[in-house]
Amino acid sequence: MAQAFTKEMARNIFYGGTVFFFLLFLALTFDTHLALPDRDRRELLDPETDLGQQIALGKKVWEDNNCVGCHSLLGEGAYFAPELGNVYTRYNNSTDGIIGFIKSRPKDGIPGRRSMPQFNLSDEELEGVAQFLKYASQIDAAGWPPNIEG
Amino acid sequence: MTLKYPSQAVATPYFIAAIGLFVAQILFGLIIGLQYVVGDFLFPEIPFNVARMVHTNTLIVWLLMGFMGAAYYLIPEEAETDLHMPWLATLMFWVFLVAAALTVLGYLLVPYATLAEMTGNDLFPTMGREFLEQPTITKIGIVIVALAFIYNIGMTVLKGRKTVVSLVLLVGLVGLAVFFLFSFFNPLNLVQDKFWWWWTIHLWVEGVWELILGAILAFVLIKVTGVDREIVEKWLYVIIAMALITGLIGTGHHYYWIGAPEYWQWWGSVFSALEPIPFFMMAVFAFNMVNRRRRNHPNKAATLWALGCAVMAFLGAGVWGFLHTLSPVNYYTHGTQITAAHGHMAFYGAYVMINLAIISYAMPILRGREANGEKAQVLEMWSFWLMTVSMVFITLFLTAAGILQVYLQRYSDNPQSFMVVQDKIELFYWMRFFAGVVFLGGLVAYIWSFFVPGEKTAAQMAPVGQAGEGGSAVTPGV
Numbered sequence: 144m145a146q147a148f149t150k151e152m153a154r155n156i157f158y159g160g161t162v163f164f165f166l167l168f169l170a171l172t173f174d175t176h177l178a179l180p181d182r183d184r185r186e187l188l189d190p191e192t193d194l195g196q197q198i199a200l201g202k203k204v205w206e207d208n209n210c211v212g213c214h215s216l217l218g219e220g221a222y223f224a225p226e227l228g229n230v231y232t233r234y235n236n237s238t239d240g241i242i243g244f245i246k247s248r249p250k251d252g253i254p255g256r257r258s259m260p261q262f263n264l265s266d267e268e269l270e271g272v273a274q275f276l277k278y279a280s281q282i283d284a285a286g287w288p289p290n291i292e293g
Numbered sequence: 294m295t296l297k298y299p300s301q302a303v304a305t306p307y308f309i310a311a312i313g314l315f316v317a318q319i320l321f322g323l324i325i326g327l328q329y330v331v332g333d334f335l336f337p338e339i340p341f342n343v344a345r346m347v348h349t350n351t352l353i354v355w356l357l358m359g360f361m362g363a364a365y366y367l368i369p370e371e372a373e374t375d376l377h378m379p380w381l382a383t384l385m386f387w388v389f390l391v392a393a394a395l396t397v398l399g400y401l402l403v404p405y406a407t408l409a410e411m412t413g414n415d416l417f418p419t420m421g422r423e424f425l426e427q428p429t430i431t432k433i434g435i436v437i438v439a440l441a442f443i444y445n446i447g448m449t450v451l452k453g454r455k456t457v458v459s460l461v462l463l464v465g466l467v468g469l470a471v472f473f474l475f476s477f478f479n480p481l482n483l484v485q486d487k488f489w490w491w492w493t494i495h496l497w498v499e500g501v502w503e504l505i506l507g508a509i510l511a512f513v514l515i516k517v518t519g520v521d522r523e524i525v526e527k528w529l530y531v532i533i534a535m536a537l538i539t540g541l542i543g544t545g546h547h548y549y550w551i552g553a554p555e556y557w558q559w560w561g562s563v564f565s566a567l568e569p570i571p572f573f574m575m576a577v578f579a580f581n582m583v584n585r586r587r588r589n590h591p592n593k594a595a596t597l598w599a600l601g602c603a604v605m606a607f608l609g610a611g612v613w614g615f616l617h618t619l620s621p622v623n624y625y626t627h628g629t630q631i632t633a634a635h636g637h638m639a640f641y642g643a644y645v646m647i648n649l650a651i652i653s654y655a656m657p658i659l660r661g662r663e664a665n666g667e668k669a670q671v672l673e674m675w676s677f678w679l680m681t682v683s684m685v686f687i688t689l690f691l692t693a694a695g696i697l698q699v700y701l702q703r704y705s706d707n708p709q710s711f712m713v714v715q716d717k718i719e720l721f722y723w724m725r726f727f728a729g730v731v732f733l734g735g736l737v738a739y740i741w742s743f744f745v746p747g748e749k750t751a752a753q754m755a756p757v758g759q760a761g762e763g764g765s766a767v768t769p770g771v
Contacts, residue, residue, distance in 0.1 A: 150457075150523060153530035160538040168541045171560065175488070178554045183484035199481055206421025206479075207409040212342025217551050218628030219487065220423050223329065223341050225711035226628060250337070257332030257712075260340050262406070279483055285558070287550035289625060289703045292710050 182283040194274060201275025204268045213259070217284055224259065226293030231273075231280040233291050238273035245269060296658065298369035300376035305659045306386050307362030308652045312740065314355035314393070315645075319733050321348040326729045329715075329722040339401065346400055346426050352640065353424065354393045359648035360469075360505055361389075364446050364462060366655045367512045372453025377445050385441045392434040396427055418479055422490060425476045432476055439470040457526035458515070461533060462508035468501030484552035495544045498644075499568065499610075503536040506606070506647045507575070510599060513654050514579060517596045518586035528578045535571035543568050546618045550627055558620035565618040569611030572603075572643075579603035592657060592664035594673040598650035601681055605642025613638050613688065625703050630695035630718075638688040641680075649677075649739075662747055669745035672738055679735030686728040694721035 179185070189195040205211075210227075211220035217228040234240030245262065246269065252258040264272070296302060324344045328334050335344070361382075369376050376382060399408045405421075412428035414420045419429045427435070443466055450459045475492040511529045515522055545561025579600050590596065613635040617626040626632070653673065657665045664670070701714045709717075 148527070150527040150530065153527045153534065154457075157530045157534035157537075160534045161541075164538050164541045168544065171542070171545075171557075172488075175548070175553050175557075176485075179482075179484055179552070182554070183482055183552050185482055188481055202481055202483070203415075203418065206418060207406045207414065209342045209346065209405040209421050209426060211421065211423050212345050212405075212426070213340075215628040217483075217487065219547075219551070220628070221342070221345055222628060222630060222633055223325075223345070252333045252336040255331065255333055257328070257341070257715075258336065260337055282484060282552040284550045284552055285555050287624060287627065290708045292702050292708045 184278060184281045184283075187278050187281070197271045197274040198278050200268065200271035201273070201278075204264065204272045205275055208262050216279060217282070218287065223257065226288060227276055228279050228282075228284065229288055229291065229293050231277040233293065238270070238277055241273040241276060242269045245272070295661065298375045300379040300382075301366050301369050301655075302659060303376065303379050303382040303386070304362040304366035304655060306383070307358050307365065308656055308659075310386070310390050311355040311358040311362060311648060311652070314351045314358065316736065316740070317397070318348055318351040318355060319729075319736055321345075321351065323726070323729050323733060324348075326722070326726040330719055330726065343400055343405065346405075347397055349424055350400075350426065351393075351397065354389075356644050356648060358389065359652065360466070360509075361386075361442055363509050363648070363651040363655075364442070364466065366651070366659070367509070368446050368449050368459055368462070369453075371456045371459040371512070372449050374449060374453035377448035377452065381441055381445050385438050385445075388434065389438045392431055392438075396431045399428065400426075417477075419477055422476075422479065422486070424494060425490070429477075432473075435473065436470070439466075439473065443467060443470055456522070457529060458508050458512050461504050461511075461529060465501045465504030465508060468504065469497060472496045472501060487551040488548065488553060491544055491547045495547055496541075498639075499540040499543060500537060502644065503540065503571065504533050506602075506643055507533045507536070509647050509651050510575065510579065510602065513595060513599045513650050514582045516654060517590040517592060517599065518582045519588040519590075520582045520585055525582065528574070528582075532571050532574050532578065535567075535574060539564050539567040539570060546620075546623065549620050549623055562619045566615060568618070569607065569615050572607040572611035576603040576607045590664070592654060592670070594665070594670045594677070595650060595654035597674055597677055598646055598653045601677060602642065602646035602650050605638065605646055605681060605684075607642070609635065609638030609640070609642035609688070613692075616692075625699050626695065629698050629702075630691045631699065632695075634688045634691035634695055637691065638684060641684045646681075656743070657747075665742070666745065666747035669742045669747060672742040672745055676735045676739035676742060679738060680732050681735075683728045683731040683735060687725050687732070690721045690725040690728060694718045694725070697721070 187194055188198055190199065205216075210216075213221050213224040215222060215226045215228070218226065230241060231238070234244075245259070245264065248259045248261045250261045252260075321344050324335060324339065325341055325348055328336075328341050328344065365376060365382050399412075403411070405426075408428060409415075409420050412420075412430050414429060417429045419432055420426055425432070443463075446466065447463060450463055472493050475489050478489050480486050480489075507529050511525050514520065515525050541564075542560050543565035545557040546565040547561070548557035549561060580603070583596060583600060617623050617631050617635065657663065665673070697718045698714055701709050701717060702711060
């Protein structure tokens with residue numbers, strides 16, 4: 144690098160650039176949170192309602208069983224098992240379909256093939272996780288995934 | 294050869310534990326690689342999600358162990374004073390190691406839901422999110438270890454010489470601790486959950502970790518090339534400036550499809566398209582410094598790791614990141630094997646290799662010699678090529694799998710279901726698995742190189758040059 148460009152100038156670019164772009168990032172973050180109420184379906188999450196409580200239980204079941212360790216949800220997670228952000232629509236807008244699938248997993252797997260473990264969830268937990276996935280499918284994710292297969 | 298500052302020796306257990314966890318990471322990587330094609334392998338004893346959690350969590354912990362070892366080794370030398378509290382560093386090593394071991398045992402011995410219940414996840418739910426699967430109590434332990442570590446390093450820097458390398462390292466480490474705190478924020482609102490989750494994940498690996506990477510790379514290059522510190526430090530500032538200028542807003546490439554506003558497709562695409570720049574500069578920097586070296590350091594292996602790190606980080610993080618970062622491309626590739634391909638090469642190139650570079654440089658000195666003997670170094674360089682080339686193949690096979698997956702499942706006129714497509718791309722998973730086996734071979738060679746008896750090299754027998762920081766002086770411009 145040319146001598147005219149000193150270490151002090153490089154240092155100032157680092158500090159100045161970092162502060163400026165961090166502030167810009169904060170501003171965009173703030174604006175995003177203003178825009179989210181129209182996109183994230185938070186009205187479904189009201190803890191005063193049955194549905195809100197079911198979704199809260201569903202998210203807990205989702206996390207307590209590390210579902211994201213095999214599946215992706217809105218494209219994030221592992222890529223070993225199908226995307227679940229749109230599983231509700233893939234199952235013909237049916238929570239019963241989701242519940243039926245989770246319940247029917249064989250305890251010892253399927254010879255030679257990938258199989259979801261049997262988690263022995265209660266009916267309440269099954270309903271919760273299905274409602275949680277239905278809620279995920281209703282988030283405005285900018286038209287993603289590209290098609291029903293996820 | 295003895296250590297300049299006796300307290301640097303606290304780094305040794307950190308480096309050894311890091312390599313031990315690296316072995317565990319690779320073994321579990323092979324397990325999940327095999328489960329991709331032999332679906333019932335170890336089922337139901339070790340289901341995929343558990344083995345993957347061990348694979349990713351041991352990676353994170355061993356990289357952190359390596360960063361800590363690196364800091365404990367290089368900060369006394371940079372600050373020209375002994376570590377503030379060596380005993381605290383040793384104590385924290387054991388706390389960290391025991392916490393990590395208990396967590397991994399918890400993953401393997403009880404169902405994850407039981408672990409969540411046992412560790413009181415209901416009181417303070419933070420578990421079950423990718424890479425942040427650790428029980429809340431483990432997360433609190435990580436914070437305590439990180440604070441004690443930063444205190445120790447910070448006090449050492451304060452009482453001693455303040456170099457740009459230590460300053461940048463310290464800023465990176467403080468950032469690491471601060472952004473980890475977002476792992477405790479887990480709102481019910483899924484969009485907010487995902488939005489803030491990235492403040493830990495992205496702002497670590499595409500933010501503050503790049504500062505740590507830059508500082509360690511700069512330190513190693515100063516040592517092995519003898520190039521004037523002023524020049525190295527100027528490069529370091531420019532590289533990390535570009536890393537944060539592009540990487541902060543670059544977070545936007547994770548906000549395309551999780552419910553955040555569409556404008557992130559513009560912000561994310563434009564800024565993350567610039568993210569390869571700092572990595573390209575890092576590669577130019579590393580080769581430049583080595584070409585302008587003022588001495589030939591006898592540790593050839595460390596130089597190789599440093600150069601390899603800069604190149605592979607550029608390919609993995611820079612090129613493979615750019616490949617799928619533009620939002621119109623990412624619309625099709627998001628959450629496919631393309632992401633996995635990028636993740637593997639980026640982590641290996643940037644963070645695994647920088648750790649192996651500092652370990653390669655520091656371990657011989659910690660063991661009382663300036664560099665390992667010829668035979669040990671040749672074996673270590675074999676391990677470099679075995680691991681690096683096999684990682685290139687792992688990345689290429691996953692990329693091929695990803696392209697087919699995107700086409701068959703998302704792009705063709707008749708999209709097919711996930712599992713049908715997985716069966717069709719099986720061949721590439723098999724090839725990835727075999728490349729992984731070769732990687733393990735490279736890792737075995739690497740560990741073996743530590744046990745090759747060290748005969749003295751010519752450079753070691755010659756008196757140490759006047760250049761100061763080790764190595765024999767050579768005429769400039771060689």
